[in-house]
Amino acid sequence: xxxxxxxxxxxxxxxxxxxxxxxxxxxxxxxxxxxxxxxxxxxxxxxxxxxxxxxxxxxxxxxxxxxxxxxxxxxxxxxxxxxxxxxxxxxxxxxxxxxxxxxxxxxxxxxxxxxxxxxxxxxxxxxxxxxxxxxxxxxxxxxxxxxxxxxxxxxxxxxxxxxxxxxxxxxxxxxxxxxxxxxxxxxxxxxxxxxxxxxxxxxxxxxxxxxxxxxxxxxxxxxxxxxxxxxxxxxxxxxxxxxxxxxxxxxxxxxxxxxxxxxxxxxxxxxxxxxxx
Amino acid sequence: xxxxxxxxxxxxxxxxxxxxxxxxxxxxxxxxxxxxxxxxxxxxxxxxxxxxxxxxxxxxxxxxxxxxxxxxxxxxxxxxxxxxxxxxxxxxxxxxxxxxxxxxxxxxxxxxxxxxxxxxxxxxxxxxxxxxxxxxxxxxxxxxxxxxxxxxxxxxxxxxxxxxxxxxxxxxxxxxxxxxxxxxxxxxxxxxxxxxxxxxxxxxxxxxxxxxxxxxxxxxxxxxxxxxxxxxxxxxxxxxxxxxxxxxxxxxxxxxxxxx
Numbered sequence: 001x002x003x004x005x006x007x008x009x010x011x012x013x014x015x016x017x018x019x020x021x022x023x024x025x026x027x028x029x030x031x032x033x034x035x036x037x038x039x040x041x042x043x044x045x046x047x048x049x050x051x052x053x054x055x056x057x058x059x060x061x062x063x064x065x066x067x068x069x070x071x072x073x074x075x076x077x078x079x080x081x082x083x084x085x086x087x088x089x090x091x092x093x094x095x096x097x098x099x100x101x102x103x104x105x106x107x108x109x110x111x112x113x114x115x116x117x118x119x120x121x122x123x124x125x126x127x128x129x130x131x132x133x134x135x136x137x138x139x140x141x142x143x144x145x146x147x148x149x150x151x152x153x154x155x156x157x158x159x160x161x162x163x164x165x166x167x168x169x170x171x172x173x174x175x176x177x178x179x180x181x182x183x184x185x186x187x188x189x190x191x192x193x194x195x196x197x198x199x200x201x202x203x204x205x206x207x208x209x210x211x212x213x214x215x216x217x218x219x220x221x222x223x224x225x226x227x228x229x230x231x232x233x234x235x236x237x238x239x240x241x242x243x244x245x246x247x248x249x250x251x252x253x254x255x256x257x258x259x260x261x262x263x264x265x266x267x268x269x270x271x272x273x274x275x276x277x
Numbered sequence: 278x279x280x281x282x283x284x285x286x287x288x289x290x291x292x293x294x295x296x297x298x299x300x301x302x303x304x305x306x307x308x309x310x311x312x313x314x315x316x317x318x319x320x321x322x323x324x325x326x327x328x329x330x331x332x333x334x335x336x337x338x339x340x341x342x343x344x345x346x347x348x349x350x351x352x353x354x355x356x357x358x359x360x361x362x363x364x365x366x367x368x369x370x371x372x373x374x375x376x377x378x379x380x381x382x383x384x385x386x387x388x389x390x391x392x393x394x395x396x397x398x399x400x401x402x403x404x405x406x407x408x409x410x411x412x413x414x415x416x417x418x419x420x421x422x423x424x425x426x427x428x429x430x431x432x433x434x435x436x437x438x439x440x441x442x443x444x445x446x447x448x449x450x451x452x453x454x455x456x457x458x459x460x461x462x463x464x465x466x467x468x469x470x471x472x473x474x475x476x477x478x479x480x481x482x483x484x485x486x487x488x489x490x491x492x493x494x495x496x497x498x499x500x501x502x503x504x505x506x507x508x509x510x511x512x513x514x515x516x517x518x519x520x521x522x523x524x525x526x527x528x529x530x531x532x533x534x535x536x537x
Binding site: 051053082083084085086087088089090092094095096097098099100101109110111112113114117120121123162165169 | 441442444445446447448449450451452453454455458459460463464466
């Protein structure tokens with residue numbers, strides 16, 4: 001069976017800094033994977049490459065395949081990348097909704113990749129597409145806000161609209177880049193529950209980058225930790241020790257901050273155990 | 278302490294003195310070129326008072342034709358502006374450096390610069406030769422010069438957008454055109470409407486002038502009256518212009534406020 005995501009020897013260098021180094025990663029269909037690591041470790045860069053939103057190095061860039069189709073290789077995006085993206089849902093840290101459009105119009109944008117271009121450009125969505133958008137919105141619990149402008153919603157609600165957009169897209173792979181980094185704990189929990197539900201019930205492959213290690217351990221069976229653009233750890237989330245996390249996040253300051261963060265989530269006993277360890 | 282303080286202040290300001298000095302030299306130099314002669318205002322004040330008196334009372338006998346031509350002027354402005362908006366939407370997007378590569382936006386911007394740098398009066402004179410006397414020449418003149426201005430303003434609005442929503446639309450598998458339609462246009466719409474209405478106001482004023490070179494509207498009557506030294510009629514025409522232009526300004530401002 002072809003893996004959902006296959007990354008082969010991926011290299012990315014920004015002006016001076018190397019962001020990804022010879023990175024290899026295979027994710028099977030139906031997995032839910034957390035990408036963790038400190039700021040600048042390359043996790044967001046990796047995710048952007050998976051969706052073809054960024055382009056790898058030209059010479060020895062390697063390649064990215066999603067659902068068996070090549071998204072990019074050696075610094076060149078596949079010519080059909082725009083249609084490929086329809087199968088790859090992307091959730092952004094800053095939601096990236098179109099603020100002045102209504103919630104339902106934002107969700108309908110998810111249909112664009114699968115309908116004829118002329119119809120999408122004129123905004124002529126048919127009844128089936130509209131129904132699909134409403135169902136997606138109902139699934140994230142925001143059907144009653146359909147006609148409101150996206151900008152009037154709270155951050156957590158906006159992120160759920162963004163998930164509804166990815167659901168309408170009927171993407172097989174969902175990539176979420178720091179989806180809860182700008183949210184309060186309650187909204188963050190809701191967003192993670194929805195992502196986990198999409199993974200469990202619909203069997204979609206979900207890859208999510210996270211700052212909060214406790215969320216990663218709670219929701220994602222598999223965790224991949226990046227450090228300096230290389231894979232530092234790949235395995236069961238629960239296998240990560242606090243010693244390992246200290247190492248991953250480098251400075252002691254970061255680790256102590258993380259432990260504070262963990263102790264705030266009192267409902268997670270294993271997190272407190274970790275803090276004591 | 279006080280001397281130290283004074284020195285510090287003095288040190289800080291001497292380049293400013295130099296700047297002001299240079300500015301004064303520039304003014305003196307331009308005084309000669311512009312043949313400035315404020316004394317003439319005083320010396321010939323009698324003449325001017327007589328001249329001003331010739332304007333009153335304004336003669337509104339021909340008010341029907343004034344109003345008719347004023348409406349033509351507004352019609353010229355309306356069509357000139359609408360055609361310019363239609364062209365400026367694609368041009369504004371193509372001139373934005375965050376949308377197109379340099380080899381598209383740089384040449385296009387130079388063309389827009391040219392459209393803008395030549396006054397609509399000059400275009401009106403050229404189009405009068407090309408399509409003959411009449412309002413259509415005025416429409417064409419306003420169309421060209423307004424396109425130059427609006428495309429630049431539209432492009433600047435596009436360059437200031439938040440790239441996030443555009444990327445959000447891209448991630449759904451949308452085409453490049455759809456990214457613009459759903460990611461860019463909704464963001465710039467309020468500014469674009471505001472700019473377009475403002476240009477319409479400005480074009481009503483400009484349309485009164487293009488008439489003076491034969492491109493139709495109230496300007497034709499204005500110029501005929503001035504040339505015939507019929508100052509009471511000139512005064513009436515000027516009053517009609519003032520009233521209509523002010524009215525349009527107020528209306529358009531109201532409309533603009535609804536979009537901001």
